[in-house]
Structures are given as C-alpha cells and as structure tokens.
Amino acid sequence: MPLQARYTEARDTLQGWLESGVLVPDDVPALYVYEQSGPDLLQRGLIGDVGLVDPGQHIILPHEDVFPGPIADRLALMSTTQANLEPIFLLYDGDDGPTTRLVDEVASTRSPLISAQTEDGLTHRLWAITDTAEIATINADLHDRQALIADGHHRYATYRVLQRQERATHRAAAGERSGAGASGPRAGEPVPGPWDFGLALVVDSRAYPPNLNPIHRVIQGLPLDEAAARAKASWQVHDYRDLTSGLAALERSPEPAFLLAGEDGSHLLTDPDPVQLARAMPPDHSDRWNSLNTSILTEFVMPVVWGMRDNDQTVRIVHHDTDAAVRLAIRTGGTAVILKPLAIEDVLAVAAGGERVPRKSTSFGPKPRTGLVLRTFAID
Structure with a gap:
C-alpha cells in the first residue's frame, strides 16, 4: 500500500471510530493520571497537552539527534489525521511538588476510568482530572519546570514542524482577511491553535525513576x-x-x-x-x-x-x-x-548543556501504551 494511502486509511479509521462511538471525546477539558504497574515496577504520570516553544528556551530538552526521514513520515501522518495518536514521554524533577502529590492522591483514592493488563504483564490504569482548580494547580506547578524527552524525539520534532506549517498557513489566511477588511488578528501575527500543543506523558523522575536500559x-x-x-x-x-x-x-x-x-x-x-x-x-x-x-x-x-x-x-x-x-x-x-546503561544524571546534564548523546544511547521505559489517550485537533 502506498504511504499516502496508509495515512488516509488511518484518518478514515479514526473518523469512523469517532462517528460510531468506539472513541468518545471528553465533555470537558481534562488531564489524565496514568499508572503502569507490574512486578518490581510502578510508574505514575500525567497525560495532557504541552505547549510548544522555541528550543532555545530550554524548557523541553532533547538528548538525541533526529533524522529527516522519520520526521517526514510522522508529519504526513499527523497532517493527514489532524491528530496526535500517542503521547511522547517526558521526565522532569517534581521535587515532591503539588503535581506529584495530586497524581499520587488520585491514583490512591479515586476509581480509575479504565484498568487493563497487556501481554507484557503490566497493568495500566487511567483517571481523568477535570476539576478546574486541580488543573490550575498542575499548570502553575509545571509552568517553570524543565523536562527531558525520554522517548519521542522524532514526534516532538514533528510537533514543531507541524506548528510552523500551520502557523504559516493561518497567518497567510489572516493576512488575506485583514486585507479584505475582516476582523481578526493583524497580518503576520501567529494564530493560536491546537498545533501549538502536543500530547505528552509527563513523569516526575524523582518520585518514579524510569528504567534506563543500554x-x-x-x-x-x-x-x-x-x-x-x-x-x-x-x-x-x-x-x-x-x-x-x-x-x-x-x-x-x-x-x-x-x-x-x-x-x-x-x-x-x-x-x-x-x-x-x-x-x-x-x-x-x-x-x-x-x-x-x-x-x-x-x-x-x-x-x-x-x-x-x-x-x-x-x-x-x-x-x-x-x-x-x-x-x-x-x-x-x-x-x-x-x-x-548511561546514568540518568549524565543524560540530563548533557541535554541541559545543549548537547546530544550519540545515536541509540538510551532506552527509557516503561513507555506509554498507545491507544489510551488520543488528541484530535478538531475536538481540542
């Protein structure tokens, strides 16, 4: 099957699932507590949208180089489906802050939306946080923190390329409307949209140190x-x-x-x-x-x-x-x-200094399971 046909098929399948009720969008904005557990393993984090900013601000730190081929593939898929089909995996130092405490409270005291076991023996549980005050607390706590990309470098790079493309398209459209006397943003201004965010799992690496394998x-x-x-x-x-x-x-x-x-x-x-x-x-x-x-x-x-x-x-x-x-x-x-395996502190230090480790240096886990949470731009 030609590549473009595969992307179109993915788009049509996603749309069919939404129309038939296989996938159901949330009624209200939410963040998701996500837990993976198994023998000698417990990892908890948050799935939600992260803002996409200039890499020079050193807010989200890559530690590996990326290559054009995988980015082109993921860009075609995201552009065609207009969706983030799986989260990238980010690590940050939560320092026992309010987000970490809330994640643990939710996972320990509330009933999960879903609980499922996969063939690798891991149990996956998911909770929705919809309370506006709790979401505001999380946003305030995470706003000034720095995160390391543990998995998903090519998807994160694709988020940024898609953001630039969509901004350019909508900037041009806004300029045409402005020239015609229509109301809206001034010509040349970025138009905020769903492409300014990307789906991510964010895990406090101090509370839940990941597995870093060679x-x-x-x-x-x-x-x-x-x-x-x-x-x-x-x-x-x-x-x-x-x-x-x-x-x-x-x-x-x-x-x-x-x-x-x-x-x-x-x-x-x-x-x-x-x-x-x-x-x-x-x-x-x-x-x-x-x-x-x-x-x-x-x-x-x-x-x-x-x-x-x-x-x-x-x-x-x-x-x-x-x-x-x-x-x-x-x-x-x-x-x-x-x-x-490399030491996590070495990877963090290298990334914070603006360097990239050599190719195929790290394998972080456990990675988020695909299919639990998706994000479509039309619903966002």
Whole structure:
C-alpha cells in the first residue's frame, strides 16, 4: 500500500471510530493520571497537552539527534489525521511538588476510568482530572519546570514542524482577511491553535525513576578474535570463556568498559590508554559528553581501534537484550558490543548543556501504551 494511502486509511479509521462511538471525546477539558504497574515496577504520570516553544528556551530538552526521514513520515501522518495518536514521554524533577502529590492522591483514592493488563504483564490504569482548580494547580506547578524527552524525539520534532506549517498557513489566511477588511488578528501575527500543543506523558523522575536500559551494538563482519586483538593496542583486554562471567565482570568494572562477545567466549575492555583516548575525543564537546560510554565507542573504539564508523550499514542495534545481541553476532560472524546503561544524571546534564548523546544511547521505559489517550485537533 502506498504511504499516502496508509495515512488516509488511518484518518478514515479514526473518523469512523469517532462517528460510531468506539472513541468518545471528553465533555470537558481534562488531564489524565496514568499508572503502569507490574512486578518490581510502578510508574505514575500525567497525560495532557504541552505547549510548544522555541528550543532555545530550554524548557523541553532533547538528548538525541533526529533524522529527516522519520520526521517526514510522522508529519504526513499527523497532517493527514489532524491528530496526535500517542503521547511522547517526558521526565522532569517534581521535587515532591503539588503535581506529584495530586497524581499520587488520585491514583490512591479515586476509581480509575479504565484498568487493563497487556501481554507484557503490566497493568495500566487511567483517571481523568477535570476539576478546574486541580488543573490550575498542575499548570502553575509545571509552568517553570524543565523536562527531558525520554522517548519521542522524532514526534516532538514533528510537533514543531507541524506548528510552523500551520502557523504559516493561518497567518497567510489572516493576512488575506485583514486585507479584505475582516476582523481578526493583524497580518503576520501567529494564530493560536491546537498545533501549538502536543500530547505528552509527563513523569516526575524523582518520585518514579524510569528504567534506563543500554542499547547494544553488533558489528557485522568483524570477527570476535580480530576485534579483541585490535583492542589490545589501546585497552586492557580480559578474556572470559562464557558470557555469564564476562557480564559479571562488566558489571563490576568502572566506566569506560565494554564486553565483546560472540561465538568463542567474551572479552572485557577496560582501562583505555589515556593519551590515545584524549586524542580521539572531540574537543568541542563537554567533558561529560566525552566520558559517556557511547561517546567513547563512537569516537574512539569504532573509528580508531577498528577503523569504521557507527552507521546503519556496519552496525546493528539490539535493545538491552544481551542474549539476542550475541545470537545475532554469531549468526553474522561478527562481534556483539555489550554496554552498561548511561546514568540518568549524565543524560540530563548533557541535554541541559545543549548537547546530544550519540545515536541509540538510551532506552527509557516503561513507555506509554498507545491507544489510551488520543488528541484530535478538531475536538481540542
């Protein structure tokens, strides 16, 4: 099916659900308390609209770069459906403020609108906050806080592109009306509209620290013994006969450290040569950025030690499943590079400084479940 036909089909399906009552818009404005729970997991947050402002104001902080292809895809979908079909995932420091206390009070004392369990074993519960005084309290508390994009960088970038497009369209229309003597905003003024906001789940990371998992790499075509041999010129290389003992050693090792694994055991890289490492890391980045394991892998290990760049052609990505990474390495005759997760405080510090971590550095969870709350511009 052509891409545009898929977007049109999504629009028609959404409209059909609204007309038939499968989806029912709220009668009054609301924010939603959203809880995800399971074995050793509890996360609560708020789903609602966040205002879209200039990134230079450092209110919503991205920590990863985005690429044109995914943005074009999401822009076509949002433009065609005129909707936000799922929330992005934001983290902020609530400092035990009124929003955090209200979220916990609602989840602990009120009956949920829905409660459902998904195939991953998580239970999802949702409550609506419609009281205007409670919504005003939340708005006042969150107004001056800063948030980090945990998941949804391309969707957030798409929110901003769509906002610019819609503003330009409505500015032109307002200018034509003004020229014809009609009332309304002066020509050139932005016309406020639903495109000035985007759907988001906002979670207090102090009250509910998220899971931050690593993203492993598989270097296709680089045999494990060759990868380990090349590393010996700049790293201490420790050999292990099996993956389990290698992973235990990686866990005990201070950063930077990487576990290389494949068909014939595993090799732990520690204690890089400081002179070679310093020479490889870019001087235009902060010390914090240069200390990240993904930065060292991208700027030192791959190009200097192994003579390759980190890209989709040479590197396969495996999200936090070490066994899957090793199986893929064995299947492709390559090397799995197992990493420890970044520290949340490092990601926050890098983002607050206006930098971006290297691609595929973080995997935050649990992510919001698609389909619980949607936002259409016509109803907004």
